[in-house]
Amino acid sequence: MSSQPSSRRVLAIDPGREKSGLAVVDARDGCLHREIVPTPDLVPRAAEIAGEYEPGALVVGDRTGGRLALDELRAALALPVEPVDEHRSTEEARQLYLDTVPPRGLARLIPRGLRTPPGPIDDYAAWVLGRRYLGRQGDTSL
Secondary structure (H helix, E strand, C coil), X not given: CCCCCEEEEXXXXXXXXXXXXXXXXXXXXXXXXXXXXXXXXXXXXXXXHHHHHCEEEEEEECCCCHHHHHHHHHHHCCCCEEEECCCCHHHHHHHHHHHHCCCCHHHHHCCHHXXXXXXXXXXXXXXXXXXXXXXXXXXXXX
16 A cells, blocks of 8 residues: 555444444545454454555544544544444445345345345445545545
8 A cells, every 4th residue: 555644545434332334435446445343343453454545534423332433443543533424324335235236146036125235234334434424525436
């Protein structure tokens, strides 16, 4: 990676009580990384990812667990921390999942409106939060 953090790249976090979604979102290249981690592992894993991808900001959902996560993340990472509205991010994450993961096998026969992700989508919710933040900054290529 480059030696300078990119202001057009963010580490987005959808914090939860038991598990949290993380995504590295770049204004030009889209989602570079996403994963779900147990919430107790959130801060050290976020620090590892930030070291690898060098984002310009840390974007954190403002609802479930967000306030506690904000304080811990601010203390652990030397990045600007930006809260982002999580309203309806789970529904948007479901749509993002359906848009980016084509159905396989018999699932192709199920109408899109009836399809559901096979597991948690907290990582897609983090991706949504990163896109919202970058869109707010005027990066409309997402």
